[in-house]
Amino acid sequence: MNGGRLRWSLVVSALGASVACASTGSDDVVDHPEIRELERRALGVAQPYPAATLSAADDARYARSKQARRELGWSVLAKALAPVTIAAKLPAAANKTGKFEKTIPLFRTWFGGDEFDRMFAKMYGDLGKERRKAKSTPTLQESEVLFGWNASALGPNSEEEYFARLALITDKPGVDGLGGNARVAYSPGYVKHLLTEYPAIQGCEGKLETFSADTPPISEETNFTNCFSSEFPADAVAVKMSWRRNDALVTAGLPVVDTTAASLAKRLKGELDGGGWSLKGLPMKAAGPDEAYTVKLSDAAGYSLVGLHLMTKELRHWVWVTMWWSDTPNDDFGQDRPQAIAKLGPPWNHYKMNVITDFEEKDPDPRGGFKGTLGDALAAVHAKATWASNGFIEKGPHNAQTNCIGCHQHAGDVRALDRVLTEFPSQGREKIRRGFPSDYTWAFATPASPDQKDRLLDVIVSRIKTYDSDDEAPSH
Amino acid sequence: MALKQKHGPRGRIDRAPWWSEDPVHEAFRSTGTARMANISALIRVAHCGTHGAQAPDIMRKLVFTSLVALAGITLGLACTRGDPLGTAGADIVTDDDLARSALTILGAPQLPRPSGEAPSCAFTGCHSINPIGLRQWQTQYKNAMDNLTSDRSKADKINYFRQNPQDPRTGFTPERVGILTAGAHLALGANVNPTRHPETYKQGKLLADLFAGQDALYAEFRKEMLMPVLTDYPRLTASEYETVLTWFQKGLPRVDEIIREERPTVCVDKFDDLRARTIAVKNQTWAAKNKSNRLAMLGCAAPNPDAPASATTCFGQQRDGKDIFPKAADSTFARGWAADGSTIRVLRQFSNPNSFWVRSSADGRFVATGGGRGGGAQAMDLLATLEGKPARDIALQASYDPDFWPDNKAFMFQGGTKFCAQSVLAKPTTTSVSFTEPECSSLSAASGLYQTVGQVVGDNSIGDRFILYSIWAGDSGQYTSQARDTKPRAGADSGIKIFTAIAQGNDVEEGYQVSGNGFDINTPYRGDTMMGRSGKILGSRWAYEAPEGPVVPGVAGAECAPSCIWSAQCANVTPGASLVCTARGESCSTGNLCQPRGPVGPVASGYAIEKLDYQVIDGKYRFTTSSLGNVCLKGNKANFSFDERFLATHHYNEPSDYVAGDDPAYAQKGSSDVFVVDFITGKKQKVTKMGPGQFALYAHFRSDGWLMFLVVDQATNTYHVAASDWAIRQTETAPTP
Incomplete structure (x- = not known):
């Protein structure tokens, strides 16, 4: 390798250096989330997330117990990582290189932002002029048909190109590559909610600038949002991923992020990297597909998953799970890895996990009842507010001191984003809002920035406007 | 020697040659080799007497040793570093000696430098050392010296060296001085001895006198003439330059004997494979990908795949009842521009002159070029124009040669070889770019000039990026009736070098890393190579033999x-x-x-179109080329459209290009037009008809097929960005099968 290192700070550039919250645990995106038609057809229909039915009592229990919370977090991961067989039948030649599973983790079947765009355009057009005028929403059956269409349409591509794409798959990373290397993905439940909520979402256009922490929601009891007619369903999940190039071209390995108690204590005191994370200068460790989840894309580029956020709506204020790759996977946040993950086999035994479900840390035990390095690490981050941060995903000063939920509470309030880390108490970790305009989802809208983040509100509104102008045009 | 070179007007000699009072040259030209030997001996004595005590430099000694061997003369190693002419000069007894010495210094591959010696000019991304290129430098040099020794005013002499001699706002350009640029850094410095380096000294004196009292301007001149531009390659010492200059002044004797060539002479169109390839890849281009990604194109309606609007409707926005981007046909000065039923829109007038070529971002929002009010380069934000805001011209601390990657996320500039995320331009608070911003970094590991960039198309959200350099002829724009297409300079040693920037991840700090030292491919007699956006097609100008x-x-x-x-x-x-x-x-x-x-x-003109394949072997990208076809067309560097169906270039009109009925003013004022070739239909179309004194230059495409180009209007000394929809109309008329 030859010097020439190019530093890209797209997120920072987009939102200002102090606004790392935007990248913190948010489901917004820097690069195109891309699952092209070719790969989608090979993957098949996006698989629903099997949400647990949890009660308010469960919510309180998780808030009070780190142990219960961690069990929840691992169970969320186990469901999201469960293998799903892909739809495509690979050419016989694919097996010549050795047998390999034609499966992909469930969350890897989920939708990219570009697919939401495609599907909303299709759905809205198919409604027809009268139903569009009536702000009709698709029926359940129509939604299923739409998802099926998305999984089979080839767009501008030909059948030959589809089979040529399949022919590139010669190993398991090739199968996993069908899910791409984008930064975000949305579960079917998440997407379905947005598709059917389009009239309410459209009604929020132009109002985002008016929201403040004191703005009351539609209903504190039943709908704490301002832009939806109902909150997301339990099977709504948003995922944010961090990938590292890991192939024949980049052989340095993966960075080793230290999440020991000693290291975390320093970060929380601001003694390391300004209270943030830095991947620069970290030791690197070689990791093959058995040590790190690795995908091979159509251009043969290999990437390994090093960080993953999952936010599921199984609890009203979401379950915030974060997972990261480690070369010491059984220490600290990997110490209590349950059998459900272990039985998934490699590479998932190389990831650590943390989870929060509330703003406040209501477990009085700093160690959460854990012995060993996990107890040490939990104690190191124990405070009045909960803690969850991922060294591979959060960037910038103070972003190792955050908890995901604190930033995401402001989602939809585009003016709040710049202030989260610098102005709000406890680096933004405390609950300060009455309502949650877009139900904790930053993908709904973020302030204007030059990158190509998902802004699903804009996707919906611009599409509606396009049709409106056609619908209102005099007929020939 | 990275000579950013362009062609200047050629003056007639109607006075005594500038060297007529020069004893050294008098010696060279009057009696030939005998006198030469005497002079060389004189130089050697003077040189070594002064600097013989300098610290020896092993590398230079190696050169010297080689030269001795070449000449077959056994003289003592009297001189070392800083003293090649002294040593070489001592050995130069014949024209052949002189030619070999000069060509060795210049880096001709026929006379390789000793192993371990730093390369000079003959490397990809710089200059091919071949008779055609050398004669061009010679001509330019002669014209420059004619200018310096003429009776013009000082101001006129200085302005002659500018990119646009009629516009003192434009910068100096090495193409006005030819080989002189290789010694401009020497000036009258301490290393230039009037006895040992008489021609170098004389040249420095002429320039010093010209710029006397204008130190800042002289500094600017020297800075812009600095060669090689790239710091990787050593600049010539006074003695080396003296040798090279002497050879040039003697008329490059023996060049054709030492550098033997087998140049092609005839251009034949070959479209069959090109057409087939265009059809085969139509869904695998950046045009298809950006369309699929619904890349918002500046001036166009929101993409609606279900009811797609013709891209010809873009730029139709109005304010106060008038087009924001007026049609050329509706304006007085541009009325006749659009040819063949196309529409041309005038997108913006520059606030400041450009310098070298112009390129646009994939979405057409940013138009970048060298020049500008500060920093050396500029990027204009057409969104500000669209929104009726004050002109937003971002000053960039770079020199020239912008290019934008097709994913609309990054751009690069030369003048340090710099790279930034495009977001730095889009950030509303950005007024200037120093390239120290977090979004930017140096690309010095992949430096060169006149690059094009490509990027892998696929499902990778951060596809690998390519940077291609080639042998080139400088193309800074010319604005007179004497203007002609830059002469291709490629020789037998021409080649391309491709660097690959690889994404480390998809998080911010991981960024990109340049992989390896670049991959070299020999492209004999083909230069000015431009890469298609997918990185899978190349277009190079053939350097044909002049019959x-x-x-x-x-x-x-x-x-x-x-x-x-x-x-x-x-x-x-x-x-x-x-x-x-x-x-x-x-x-x-x-x-x-x-x-x-x-x-x-007439010299044959045309472009070689080649397929570029790549694969990763042993952790490195390996590239191979194969011919796709030939396009016979006059023009300069050419650019592919994003769908890789069209190739566009500009051509300086020659007297034979004008037809009966054309404005007689063309003869005095000249013009240049944009030409486009369609690989599907084989059609070659002149898509502009610029007026007398109007020059359409640097045609390139944005993602949706609008053809962007620069217009320089000499009558008003104004610079404009314009766009033609010809290629879009052509695609709509004859869709790619």
Whole structure:
């Protein structure tokens, strides 16, 4: 390798250096989330997330117990990582290189932002002029048909190109590559909610600038949002991923992020990297597909998953799970890895996990009842507010001191984003809002920035406007 | 030697040559080799007497040793670093010695430097050392010296060296001085000794006198002439330059014998494979990908795949009842521009002159070029124009040669070889870019000039990025009736070098890393190579052999005047006849007789289109090329459309390009137009018809097929960004199957 290192700070550039919250645990995106038609057809229909039915009592229990919370977090991961067989039948030649599973983790079947765009355009057009005028929403059956269409349409591509794409798959990373290397993905439940909520979402256009922490929601009891007619369903999940190039071209390995108690204590005191994370200068460790989840894309580029956020709506204020790759996977946040993950086999035994479900840390035990390095690490981050941060995903000063939920509470309030880390108490970790305009989802809208983040509100509104102008045009 | 070179006007010699009072040159030209040996000996004595005590430099010694071996002369190693002429000069007893010494210094591959010696010019991304290119530098140099020794005003002399001599706001450009640029850094510095380096000294003196009292301007001149531009390559010492300059002044004797060539002479169109390839990849181009990604194109309606609007409707926005981007047909000064039923929109007038080429972002929002009010380069935000805001011209601390990656996320500039995320331009608070921003970094590991960039198309959200350099002819724009297409300079040693920037991840700090030292591919006689956006197709200009014109009546056998190859200096020759020495390239000083010839016949012009394949082997990208076809067309560097169906270039109109009924003012003012070739239909279309004194330059495409180009209007000294929808209309009329 030859010097020439190019530093890209797209997120920072987009939102200002102090606004790392935007990248913190948010489901917004820097690069195109891309699952092209070719790969989608090979993957098949996006698989629903099997949400647990949890009660308010469960919510309180998780808030009070780190142990219960961690069990929840691992169970969320186990469901999201469960293998799903892909739809495509690979050419016989694919097996010549050795047998390999034609499966992909469930969350890897989920939708990219570009697919939401495609599907909303299709759905809205198919409604027809009268139903569009009536702000009709698709029926359940129509939604299923739409998802099926998305999984089979080839767009501008030909059948030959589809089979040529399949022919590139010669190993398991090739199968996993069908899910791409984008930064975000949305579960079917998440997407379905947005598709059917389009009239309410459209009604929020132009109002985002008016929201403040004191703005009351539609209903504190039943709908704490301002832009939806109902909150997301339990099977709504948003995922944010961090990938590292890991192939024949980049052989340095993966960075080793230290999440020991000693290291975390320093970060929380601001003694390391300004209270943030830095991947620069970290030791690197070689990791093959058995040590790190690795995908091979159509251009043969290999990437390994090093960080993953999952936010599921199984609890009203979401379950915030974060997972990261480690070369010491059984220490600290990997110490209590349950059998459900272990039985998934490699590479998932190389990831650590943390989870929060509330703003406040209501477990009085700093160690959460854990012995060993996990107890040490939990104690190191124990405070009045909960803690969850991922060294591979959060960037910038103070972003190792955050908890995901604190930033995401402001989602939809585009003016709040710049202030989260610098102005709000406890680096933004405390609950300060009455309502949650877009139900904790930053993908709904973020302030204007030059990158190509998902802004699903804009996707919906611009599409509606396009049709409106056609619908209102005099007929020939 | 990265000579950012362009062609300047050629002046006639109607006065005594600038070297007429130069004893050293007098010696060279009067009696040839015998006097040469004496002078060389004189130089050696003077040189070594002064600097013989300098610290020895092993590398230079190696050169010296080689030269001695070449000359077959066994002289003592009297001189070392900083003293090549002293040593080389001592060995130079014949034209052949001189030529070999100079060509070794210049880096001709026929005379390789000793192992371990730093390369000079002959590396990809810089200059091919071949007879055509050397003669161009010679001509430019001669014109520059004619200018310096002329009776023009100082201001006019200085402005002659500018990119646009009529516009003092434009920068200086090395193409106005030819080989002189390789010694401009020496000036009258401490290393230039009037006795040991008389020609170098004389040149420095001329320039110092010209710029006397204008230190800042002289500093600017020298800065912009600095060669090689790239710091990777050593600049010539005074002695080296003296040797090279002497050889140039002697008319490049022996160049054709030492550098033997087998140049192609005939261009034949070949479209079959090109057409097939265009069809095969139509869904695998950046045009298809950006369309699929619904990349918002500036000035266009929101993409609606279900009811797609023709891209020809873009730029139709109005304010106060008037088009924000007026149609050329609706304006007085641009009325006749659009050809073949197309529409041309005038997108913006520059606030400041440009410098070198212009490129646009994939979405057409940013138009970047060298020049500007600060920093050396500029990027104009057309969104500000669209929104009716004040002009937003971002100053960039770079020099020239912008290019944008097709994913609309990154751009690069030369002048340090710099790279930034495009978001830095889009950030509303950005007024200037120093390239120290977090979004930017140096790309010095992949430096060069006149690059094009490509990127892998696929499902990778951060596809690998390619940067391609090639042998090039400088193309800074010319604005007179004498303007002609830059002459291709590629030689047998021409090649391309491709660097790959690899994403480390998809998080911010991981960024990109340049992989390896670049991959070299030999491209004999093909240069000015531009890469298609997918990185899978190349377009290069052929450097064809100029056919010799027929012998015409004249005074054959007249003795050549010195350096007759530079101009018509044979006695008693019909004015206007072109003269060459009887043995091409041989020096007049050897006493050759001149033979008058008619005007040299038309030189074939055209482009080689090649397929570029790549794969990763042993952790590195490996590239291979194969021919796809040939496009015979006059023009300069050419650019592919994002769908890789069209190739566009500009062409400086020659007298024969004008037709009956054209404005007679063309003869005095000249013009240049944009041409596009369609690989599907084979059609070659002139898509502009610029007015007299109007120059359409640097055609390139944005993602949706709008053809962007620069217009320089000499009458008003104004610079404009314009766009043509010709390629879009062509696609709609004859869709890619």
